[in-house]
Amino acid sequence: MSDRQQCMQRIYELGFAMDEAILFLDTHPCDTEAMEYYNQMQQKYHRAYDEYQQKFGPLNARDVNCGNRWAWVELPWPWELEGC
């Protein structure tokens, strides 16, 4: 696995942990244990997300670091074999 793939794997895992926590909290909005879990995953997720964007390029069109080129459309799209 390349450096980029490893970093993306972290995002898949932490992003999924957050997706799960969000749905659970929708129907258990007072569950303090679930909120604690959400907070932990949120921190880790943002850290991995920022690291990926700094090293490999934007994951959101609003986070493009615009110099003299538009990096949003340079990197592969997620459905491309090279994008995952």
Next chain:
Amino acid sequence: MWNYEKRLQYPVKITTPNPKLAMVIMSQFGGPDGELAASQRYLSQRYSMPYREVSGLLTDIGTEEMAHMEIICAIVHQLTRNLTPEEIQASGFDKYYVDHTLGLWPQAAGGVPFTSTFFQSKGDPITDLVEDMGAEQKARTTYDNILRLVKDPEVCDPIRFLREREIVHFQRFGEGLRIVQDNLDSKNFYAFNPAFKADMK
């Protein structure tokens, strides 16, 4: 509004094309129990949902279904890469190819085009949530059917992920239904539509 994150919810990396399998899996894009119908079902239903927790659930599951639609489309796209006209003809993909080449278009495996009649938005929280629970089970059955036809582990992996999500969503919608029932007025013994106030007088 929505914000696009440039990644799949779960990775798809299929190295061996298989157009025959693509024809079948396509049903989870535009078929009766597919991800497009799922996303539009929940996102349409949320406006008349009177309880905020459950509106949140419909928003968040509806959003996840859009990500699932993207996963299915990525699978179909990767299963139909670099095909020769001979492979297209031999696999039976020719009937789709003639109208769409290798583009993604929402249809069921049998060729029936996507239609909003695949889902309902009834404006009654109990009716809608019971439909949603049924929809998750129908999608789970469809993934079970697909898994019996798939031998390629690179295809099985994301399909199994999607199947598991149907089970989790079923559970959450069951909790949503419970929230609605807990909120029913004690005088509303027959559970008339709690979202339509004229019934309550």
